[in-house]
Amino acid sequence: MSSKSKFTFLMFLLGMLSAFGPFVTDLYLPALPNLADYFKATPSASQLSLTMSMLGLSIGQLFIGPLSDKYGRKRLLVICLILFVAGTCACIYAPDITLFNIFRLIQGLAASGGIVIARSVSADSYRGPVLTKFLAMVSAVNGVAPIVAPVLGGFLLNFMSWKGTFAVLLLYGFVLLFMAGKFQESLPVHRRSQKSILASFTLYGEVFRNGEFVRYFLVCSASMIVLFGYIAASPFIFQKLYGLSPIGFSLCFALIALCTAIGCATSGKIRSDRTAIKIAGFGIFVASLAVAACLQTHAPLPLLQVSFMATTFMFGLMQPPASALALNAERKNAGTASAAMGAAGFLMGGIASPIVGMGNIAVSASAMLVTGGFLTMLFMIIAKSKMPKKR
Numbered sequence: 001m002s003s004k005s006k007f008t009f010l011m012f013l014l015g016m017l018s019a020f021g022p023f024v025t026d027l028y029l030p031a032l033p034n035l036a037d038y039f040k041a042t043p044s045a046s047q048l049s050l051t052m053s054m055l056g057l058s059i060g061q062l063f064i065g066p067l068s069d070k071y072g073r074k075r076l077l078v079i080c081l082i083l084f085v086a087g088t089c090a091c092i093y094a095p096d097i098t099l100f101n102i103f104r105l106i107q108g109l110a111a112s113g114g115i116v117i118a119r120s121v122s123a124d125s126y127r128g129p130v131l132t133k134f135l136a137m138v139s140a141v142n143g144v145a146p147i148v149a150p151v152l153g154g155f156l157l158n159f160m161s162w163k164g165t166f167a168v169l170l171l172y173g174f175v176l177l178f179m180a181g182k183f184q185e186s187l188p189v190h191r192r193s194q195k196s197i198l199a200s201f202t203l204y205g206e207v208f209r210n211g212e213f214v215r216y217f218l219v220c221s222a223s224m225i226v227l228f229g230y231i232a233a234s235p236f237i238f239q240k241l242y243g244l245s246p247i248g249f250s251l252c253f254a255l256i257a258l259c260t261a262i263g264c265a266t267s268g269k270i271r272s273d274r275t276a277i278k279i280a281g282f283g284i285f286v287a288s289l290a291v292a293a294c295l296q297t298h299a300p301l302p303l304l305q306v307s308f309m310a311t312t313f314m315f316g317l318m319q320p321p322a323s324a325l326a327l328n329a330e331r332k333n334a335g336t337a338s339a340a341m342g343a344a345g346f347l348m349g350g351i352a353s354p355i356v357g358m359g360n361i362a363v364s365a366s367a368m369l370v371t372g373g374f375l376t377m378l379f380m381i382i383a384k385s386k387m388p389k390k391r
Contacts, residue, residue: 019145056108065339080113136268225372228349263316281380288373
């Protein structure tokens with residue numbers, strides 16, 4: 001395989017692996033009410049399936065990251081994909097909501113491997129400005145998932161039950177398993193951790209003693225509060241407050257998600273990480289304030305839509321350079337560092353999701369987005385103040 005072909009193959013494979021999160025969480029969002037009806041469960045019990053998948057996506061990365069540093073990327077990736085296929089089958093045939101939610105946890109745990117290994121392989125293969133550009137392209141591919149997933153989920157509901165969405169996830173898992181078979185190991189034996197399994201987890205202490213890593217870690221984590229606060233609140237905002245149908249919500253959601261992909265792609269065009277992070281840090285706070293103002297005044301739908309689009313664009317602009325700088329700071333422990341970043345992101349989602357559902361959705365969602373936007377800006381200012389004058 002030529003270097004150009006390898007680059008393209010890796011970009012699509014890692015982009016699809018990174019998209020596990022959006023597909024696992026977003027594809028069945030329009031089907032949540034149908035899910036509750038099918039299992040004769042309460043809405044909160046069906047929403048718990050979203051929290052359980054995020055919990056799996058978060059916890060799994062904490063274990064798989066260090067293990068991939070010790071045993072290599074490919075072996076762990078294949079195991080995770082086999083487990084994902086099995087977990088998805090179990091979800092389709094779950095007899096009740098309790099077992100369904102347990103299988104969703106397993107599904108999230110398995111999918112987490114794809115996410116953390118994708119980021120680790122990027123750090124194994126590239127560095128510096130090339131890593132930033134590669135992550136930007138992977139993020140742009142990944143950004144297609146939130147666009148396609150809810151629209152596809154809403155479309156499938158016109159022809160089949162919620163199980164159709166999980167059949168698509170099953171097919172997705174098989175395709176990735178096939179591609180993983182052609183993937184060449186990116187972490188040679190001589191570069192792997194020589195520590196015992198238990199000692200491998202002590203690497204988290206080493207990673208979090210690195211001040212440079214921690215600063216960009218906090219920037220990425222805070223921006224995830226904004227993203228997941230929006231994701232959790234959006235079905236209720238668009239369908240309940242603005243009266244859209246499931247397919248109407250899916251189209252609005254897809255358009256907003258497109259802006260994330262555009263933001264990721266744009267970040268790769270900006271020559272300075274310092275500039276990209278500065279623009280995104282201030283921009284995401286201003287955009288979140290605009291969303292809050294729209295929700296509190298029940299502004300026209302187009303105005304709210306544009307505000308959400310600006311927010312997700314700034315989120316996309318922030319992620320590649322901040323992630324690249326964090327991983328560059330901990331290259332020798334890339335799997336562990338990647339796991340910490342990924343776990344923190346989905347942990348933020350697990351926290352934000354139930355909070356935005358408390359009380360008045362317009363008030364709780366506004367508070368969550370503004371808080372996340374402010375923290376992102378604050379951590380960006382701190383990180384920028386410690387940046388070297390040259391990239």
